Each structure stands twice: as C-alpha cells, then as structure tokens.
Amino acid sequence: MEYNKILTDDEFMEIKQHGNSDYPFQYYYDNLELFDFQCIEWHWHREFEFLYVESGKVICGIGEKQIALSEGEGIFINSKILHRFYTSSVGIIPNFLCMPEFIAPENSLIYKKYILPVISSNILFQCFRSDVSWQTRIIQNMIKIMEIQKDEKIRELATLAWVEDLWLTFYENINVSNKEEAQTVDEGGQKRVQLMMQYIHENYKHDLSLDEIASYTGISKSTALHLFHRFLHTTPVNYLIGYRLQTASWLLKNTNKKIKTISYESGFHNVDYFCRVFKKRYQLTPSEYRCMHLKNSITRK
Known part of the structure; x- marks a missing residue:
C-alpha cells in the first residue's frame, strides 16, 4: 500500500500547486486509507475547497472544532483556513480545489461583490447536509462537477459553468455579514x-x-x-x-x-x-x- 502525505512549509501552507495559472482548478479522488495514519494532516491553501464523503465517516478538524461528516455529506473550507481530515475506518473523499479567481477575475465586479466578502468574512467552513434543501442542491452540484472531470471534450468549460452555479446557490444562502453566527477561531x-x-x-x-x-x-x-x-x-x-x-x-x-x-x-x-x-x-x-x-x-x- 502506497501512503500519501501532505507537504507544507514552516507555516503549514501546502506546497503543492493545485491546477495552474491558466486553469486554477484541481479535482482529487482521495482515499484516506492511502494516507499515513488514515489522515490528511494539518495544512492550508489559498484555494477554496469542496469535499464530498462518498463512503465512510470522516472527521474534519478546523481550529478547535471537530466536524463529523457522514456518507453523502460535504463541506466547504474557506481560503487560508488550517484544516485536516481523518477517519478511523473508511473514508473515500472526492474533492476539488479552485482559486477564488477561477470563479471570476480578481479585478472584476463579480469578484469584489460576491467572492471577496466570503474570503474576508469570519466563515471558516460550511457543511452540506441532505436534510437542508439548498445544501442538497450544493451536494448534487458537487457530484456533477466531479462527474464532469471524466469528460475530456468540454471538461474545463463545463466545470467553470457548474462551479459558478454552485457559488450562486452558496452565496444566496449564507450570511457573510452576521459575525455572531459565523464560526470563529482563536x-x-x-x-x-x-x-x-x-x-x-x-x-x-x-x-x-x-x-x-x-x-x-x-x-x-x-x-x-x-x-x-x-x-x-x-x-x-x-x-x-x-x-x-x-x-x-x-x-x-x-x-x-x-x-x-x-x-x-x-x-x-x-x-x-x-x-x-x-x-x-x-x-x-x-x-x-x-x-x-x-x-x-x-x-x-
């Protein structure tokens, strides 16, 4: 069995680049059993991360919080947030990461109005559960984005379209201004x-x-x-x-x-x-x- 490992610098920023400057998006189909101690250790990155639990039960550590994710659930992790994933048994976790600029250019109105407020907010993460209708739509959208990665012909364009659609649903249903309800960290x-x-x-x-x-x-x-x-x-x-x-x-x-x-x-x-x-x-x-x-x-x- 080959074990994987997250590589970070002294500040725990992940060294690996996800995607490239032309296409800052990357999809992974991760199996926690292939990581040492069944754990993706502490790290952070500039990219947004969306993760789906295909099978098993996964614990996501974010700051002092421990979030339990069951099969069929997902999570969004904001840019530059320190986090880790681990399981005590099975954990298949397809996930994708994208730079905020993948959704819209940094100098655009879309970025300033709909992306930067999320990055600048106190929102560290957002779980997606199947018992909340808008979160179910997000999960379905995530699965669609993951399925698209098999389509060589229109993968990049279709991925962008579905990520933008996902972000629309996400932004419509979060409150970036309500800091009392946002997750905070010491x-x-x-x-x-x-x-x-x-x-x-x-x-x-x-x-x-x-x-x-x-x-x-x-x-x-x-x-x-x-x-x-x-x-x-x-x-x-x-x-x-x-x-x-x-x-x-x-x-x-x-x-x-x-x-x-x-x-x-x-x-x-x-x-x-x-x-x-x-x-x-x-x-x-x-x-x-x-x-x-x-x-x-x-x-x-």
Whole structure:
C-alpha cells in the first residue's frame, strides 16, 4: 500500500500547486486509507475547497472544532483556513480545489461583490447536509462537477459553468455579514500550536520534554497541554511520538537502513520501545511493515 502525505512549509501552507495559472482548478479522488495514519494532516491553501464523503465517516478538524461528516455529506473550507481530515475506518473523499479567481477575475465586479466578502468574512467552513434543501442542491452540484472531470471534450468549460452555479446557490444562502453566527477561531492560540508543531518537526530527533516545547512559545506546560487538547485533541508528547512514527514509516518504505538506525534517526533511542509503539500504531512490527510495502511495490510493477 502506497501512503500519501501532505507537504507544507514552516507555516503549514501546502506546497503543492493545485491546477495552474491558466486553469486554477484541481479535482482529487482521495482515499484516506492511502494516507499515513488514515489522515490528511494539518495544512492550508489559498484555494477554496469542496469535499464530498462518498463512503465512510470522516472527521474534519478546523481550529478547535471537530466536524463529523457522514456518507453523502460535504463541506466547504474557506481560503487560508488550517484544516485536516481523518477517519478511523473508511473514508473515500472526492474533492476539488479552485482559486477564488477561477470563479471570476480578481479585478472584476463579480469578484469584489460576491467572492471577496466570503474570503474576508469570519466563515471558516460550511457543511452540506441532505436534510437542508439548498445544501442538497450544493451536494448534487458537487457530484456533477466531479462527474464532469471524466469528460475530456468540454471538461474545463463545463466545470467553470457548474462551479459558478454552485457559488450562486452558496452565496444566496449564507450570511457573510452576521459575525455572531459565523464560526470563529482563536488565532493567537492556533498560532502558538502551529509554532509548537513546527518546533517538534524541527527537533523530533532529540529528547524533547513538555517544558522545552512549551517554553519555545513562551507559555506554561499547562497552557501548552490545554492548547493541544483544544486544537489537536492530543498532547504535545503524543503528537511528538506520532510524528516520529510517521518519519520511521517513511524510512522503512524508502530506505534499506537497519531497524536500529531508523529507530535512532526517528528520535526513538530505545529500539524495543520503538518496536512496541510502532506495532501498536500500525498493527505490524517495523520488519513486517517493510516487507508488506516491498511486496506491494513488486506487485505494482
């Protein structure tokens, strides 16, 4: 099984470009089982994102909120909003991303009147459920856009037409001026969590304590624990262990290094402990995990 991974910079902005300057739209048919830990990790991008749950149940993390999406439901995520997706079982999530300028040029009246107000609002996301008529129309529209991607002849023109139609329904039914009802996020707290995550990513090979992680952003241990629980629903130490395991899994799949070497390079200075926590997370020993990946690679060839 080949695992995918979201690549981000130090600010958690996704590095990958979606579409191109001529056609800033991109469709993906994602299976969360093909992502490490069945999770698309924290990231943000300038593009709007529309995601549909084709099968399974998916949890979308946005700030400190955890939004449960069931089969047949969807979600819109606004531009520059930090988010992640994960599942504990199955999660097939076709989705598409487009730059705001895909709907209308940035200097146009349409953009200034109907797109910029959404970007500038406190709306972080909007769920689409089948028990609300206008949201049902959005879901049907999303499915149509996804189906169009198979049509090579008129795909780009048809996609634009249906995205504009979707945006019309969307804009007609949201209230960008009602900030009391809009979803808000503690930007200061979120930034501190991002800085602590960045510190862990840069120093995971060393022995890190909760004291060190907290002091990096000038806060107490209790505040660090509180912020991690609020935004990531885990502890700094558990996040550190998870990141080390992700690093180890990549090394097992992509190098011939010995298990002991990988253990140390991933920040685990006790090989027996590394093997225990790895098996607990992946249900396989490091050696079994490597063999499974090698067999799958041979099969694909």
